[in-house]
Amino acid sequence: MAAASSAPKFPTEFLWSLNERFIRTLEDDKESLEYVMSEHLRMGGAYWGITALALMDRLNTDKNGKDEAAAAGPDKREEGGSGSGGGGDGEGGKDASGSLAGPSLKGQMDELVGWIMKCQHPSGGFGANIQHDPHITNTHYAVLILCVVGRLDLLDRDKVAHWIASMQNEDGSFRGDEWGEVDTRFSYCGLSCLTILDRLDLIDVTKAAAFVHRCLNIDGAFSSIPGSESHAAYTFCCVGALALADALDFADADRLGWWLCERQTEGGGFNGRPEKAPDVCYSWWILSSLAIIGRLHWIDGKKLAAFILASQDDRGGGIADRPDDMADVFHTFFGIAGLSLLKAVEGLKGVHPVYALPNDVVERLGLPYLLDDQ
Amino acid sequence: MHNRRRKATAGEAVPAIREKARRVTELLKKLSKCRAEGATGDDAALQLTQRLIEINPDFAFVWNFRREIIRTLLKQGPESDVTEDEGGGTGGLLCDELSLLEGALSQSPKAYCLWFHRWWTLLMQGVGRDLGRELDLCTKLLTVDERNFHCWNHRQLIVAMRKHAGNTTTPGHDANGQQEDTATRWLDDDLGFTCDMIERNFSNYSAWHLRALTRTQLSCRPGQHTTTGATTSCQQELQWIKQGVYTEPSDQSLWLYHCWLLHQAGRPPLRLVGAVVESRSEPDKGDCRQSVLLFFSAACSIDATRSRVDIHQPEGDVHARTSGAFSPLDADAASQRRNSRIPRQQRPLQPSSDAWRFDLDDGVSVPGRATVILHLRFTAHGGSLPSFYQACFLPTLGIGGDTTPPAAHEPALEVTYQCDVPGNPHRGSVLHLSVKDSCRAAYCIGGGGSSVRDEMQPSDGALLEQELAAVDELLQIEPNCYYAVLAKCWLLESLRPRDPLLLANYKRLQTLDPLRRGFYQDCWSNALVRMKVLEQVERATEGPLEAIDLSSLGLTCLGEQQLLPAHGIKRIDVSNNSIRTLVGLRWLTSLEEVVADPGVQKLPKLRGSSSCR
């Protein structure tokens, strides 16, 4: 990345107010093409947005984690210098009668939680939106959001847990839904949910780990299915799954660590596979994997933080996949989570590398810590 | 959302775009309504899903509905779903689906849903499906984007499907041999495919990955494992890489593959890095008991019931099987759950550890001069080891759907190690065994009826020396190629682990490639610890070595393997360094005192060992 004087100047500080406003206004314009075309990502979007706000400590929850309607005032802190040109046509609050259903991230927690619960399918799993089919990833997102906003009590835990357990195959792997797609992402979602719900007794944990183990490659990293190429996102899922299954022994930390640190490119950003372009989302997947195996010091954290910060949109807020691209909530969350693991921005809360939840939430819920440090 | 440039103006304001959004919303609502009314056998519904999918192939719920419709139509259809290329009827429905997908995949080759739907359609087709055409499609799409992750994965699923079909559709008594031939031919085809892809572009790690996997699978097939053959073929591969490296010395794909080849040639994935006999007195019993401690390069699971220890004494040719029990060195740590929510009954039957102990039964002891022979059987699902061997079992993989899980056989690995007991033990209560030729240990990978013997490739010194010279040659032209410097370090680690050049090169890497300074620092630190430990062990010629001093060396980490030659010491000083964790001391079972900087994590529990002589 050429940070030369002639090039446009990219942000070097964390843009608190802009990023917060970006997230809070995401779901405002329910009639935009952007919104309509991301219909299948509604639950994921809610998790990324809410958790990003939680890491920024901009989510109003009381000491028990119980929600409280946030004041929704975006300007609690002063912006660090850069002028804020209004981004997008975010007038919000339009009459949504003709538009699709969806959550609000304005801070009305009851509304958000109500929407999540409406996304639950009679079988127990959650869909991406109301009336969508249940899927293990959306079920995981829903459980995580309820953790963050402290409303896990709303869940019929057994029902959700049984649905997830019903997704485990004979070989230990997990299906995403009734259609039978198999992928190590689903193993991670399954193990994480059932740990949070404390119903690991419903599945075969040893077999679950054995399947993940079959996705270990000769380069030390992991893949989506046995035999396919190593990939940073799946490596996170597999390392996380192994940590949850108490089988981190299956990973060769030194070998995996080298493959992971080789993902850092000259400009500081990480790629997901050898000889590919850097992308902010890999910041999270690689850093969290390195953190889990205790090798976070093998990369240049300063340069990575600079890359993430430079990928912020200094007009509309949010973080993009790389500098000068369009920001979206997915990269905004992964960028912020990366900055949190790097401890690069004062004021950001710590994030747990396995659960992808704020550390204080992990602590409040009494989840097993799983890691060596602290 | 990827690769979308930020626009200066808000594009949403354009009326045409808002209009499109309105249209899509309408279609989505129509779909919901349609579905709520249970309109699944309906051609109009099928058309509706197609329109939406053309707008956005990532709409997973639309695909689900489409599959429901197809499933219903197939059930309603009079013909079976597998018609022989007749085009009409319900068999035609699935064929149409594949054609539709073929077009869509050319448009959006990275849409998850398209790939999954294609796989599902093939599953629905059952035995009549044309897997050859599928592989051709993959080849075609990989020509357009040679790193397309989805396409490579799809190819992998098809290969598994083909293998599975081969296993179930060739009955008869002579089928086994034929099956073996076909499987080997397929692997050869795959190898040829990777070759084509790599010749087109050397920087294709996806192809290198498949190549490494296929070579591993081939080497596990009967009759494919001669040592000389393996060495020759390894040399050919190295020669081939060399062409690429000279063209593009900083290409990571090549070096990752290079690293794998060297690992194969120089270091088998599981090595016995050390073995000691530890004697300790048991105060309550008043006598002395011995344990053989085994230290491995990777975590593994020893199948205690099917492993044994023999002691061979040259005088009188006594060959005795000893009695005792295997357990992980630190059984407490091995049984301790970090995820306390895993129920007790879920604990793996086989604990996994990189250090094991074999406690000899009361009254049994290792004589002063003997050979200890370890017949170990490892279970495949346990430890980081079998990743390499797992590849041999991959063809039987069953991934969801209609493929069944691997056959009931349990893959296992049998290794025989030979260790000599030195004539004069002088490390107090500890006897260091000299591990003979760990690399040459015979590996036997058993499974089902046919077991495959694989003579592990030996640590081929000549090959590695030759490669070291080649890397040096490259460094003459490309002195700043950090991958080459790192490759040189790895070669030296195998060939001359005490060469000071190793330290100099790890230092150099820290300036050549500052992004990964922390990694090189740890490598450097491990190398230095190894040298310092060996130096102090060798200096102690009179009597047992009691203590090791590693203070003020600028160390950042301590490695178990590097410290192992000092096993038996009681004290260690690691103070005034920048070490993060002391977990590396865990193999030194007789430590009583550790001098370390304050704040360093993970001081292992110290043993006040009352040793006997």
Ligand SMILES: [Zn+2]
């Ligand atoms: Zn990305």
